[in-house]
Amino acid sequence: MTTSPPNRLLHHLVDVVVIMALVLGITTGIAGLWAWATFGSWPTDLRTSDVDTWVVALIVLIQNAALVGYVWWRGRATIDFGWHLHRNPVLYTVVGVPVLFTVNIVIGAIFALLDMRQNQVAAYPLSPDDLFGQLFFGVAAAVIAPLGEEIVFRGYWLQRLHHWWGMWVAIIVSSLLFALAHSWSATEGAGVLVVQTLVMGGILAWLRIASGSIWPAVCAHAANNTLAISVVLLCVNNPELGCALTGES
Numbered sequence: 001m002t003t004s005p006p007n008r009l010l011h012h013l014v015d016v017v018v019i020m021a022l023v024l025g026i027t028t029g030i031a032g033l034w035a036w037a038t039f040g041s042w043p044t045d046l047r048t049s050d051v052d053t054w055v056v057a058l059i060v061l062i063q064n065a066a067l068v069g070y071v072w073w074r075g076r077a078t079i080d081f082g083w084h085l086h087r088n089p090v091l092y093t094v095v096g097v098p099v100l101f102t103v104n105i106v107i108g109a110i111f112a113l114l115d116m117r118q119n120q121v122a123a124y125p126l127s128p129d130d131l132f133g134q135l136f137f138g139v140a141a142a143v144i145a146p147l148g149e150e151i152v153f154r155g156y157w158l159q160r161l162h163h164w165w166g167m168w169v170a171i172i173v174s175s176l177l178f179a180l181a182h183s184w185s186a187t188e189g190a191g192v193l194v195v196q197t198l199v200m201g202g203i204l205a206w207l208r209i210a211s212g213s214i215w216p217a218v219c220a221h222a223a224n225n226t227l228a229i230s231v232v233l234l235c236v237n238n239p240e241l242g243c244a245l246t247g248e249s
Contacts, residue, residue, distance in 0.1 A: 008164045035051070060141070060144055064148025071156035082159075089216050096219070103199055107195065141225050147222070158208055171202055174201060177201075179197040
């Protein structure tokens with residue numbers, strides 16, 4: 001049965017609302033429970049930078065598990081999530097990783113010349129004295145988040161949009177959703193972060209479509225985040241370097 005355009009839009013709107021509710025609900029719930037257990041009261045104004053690092057890692061884990069479960073339930077009968085390896089995924093990974101690195105470096109350099117930076121990582125409670133917290137955060141940022149986000153944005157949303165609206169609409173809209181989903185985490189330079197993640201989303205979408213598999217995008221995303229978090233942790237553990245805490249997830 002053919003789905004009409006209004007029903008398609010309603011379908012996408014439901015997805016956006018449910019995913020936003022899951023993200024906000026899980027973040028607020030876990031952070032609030034931590035504050036209640038730690039301080040004996042439910043917080044009225046709590047940011048992720050105020051909680052322990054392992055709590056942030058737990059939030060990332062549960063959020064991604066919930067989102068993957070939701071999109072799997074929504075698309076299990078009609079969506080090809082890209083689990084299978086098609087069209088030489090190793091080649092696309094080998095090409096995709098340096099392309100993603102290069103584009104991010106160029107965009108970051110352009111914004112730096114304009115004296116514009118984003119502070120996404122400053123929202124996380126990283127401390128040089130908390131090595132276990134750094135480890136948990138590193139695994140969450142470099143492994144859990146890329147896998148979950150690729151399943152949601154390139155496994156589900158890209159494929160749904162591609163099926164209903166065509167390739168270019170799918171690439172643009174899924175990349176825009178990916179960028180907007182990250183914009184809330186920067187209190188400074190949110191526009192910079194949106195541009196970076198928008199372009200990154202486009203490259204990852206191309207990898208998904210060109211390879212026929214989700215895995216090159218997962219690997220490129222994970223490699224990008226691993227490099228970013230490695231630089232961040234280098235700065236955290238060596239404050240004498242005086243480098244800015246910026247990064248991507």
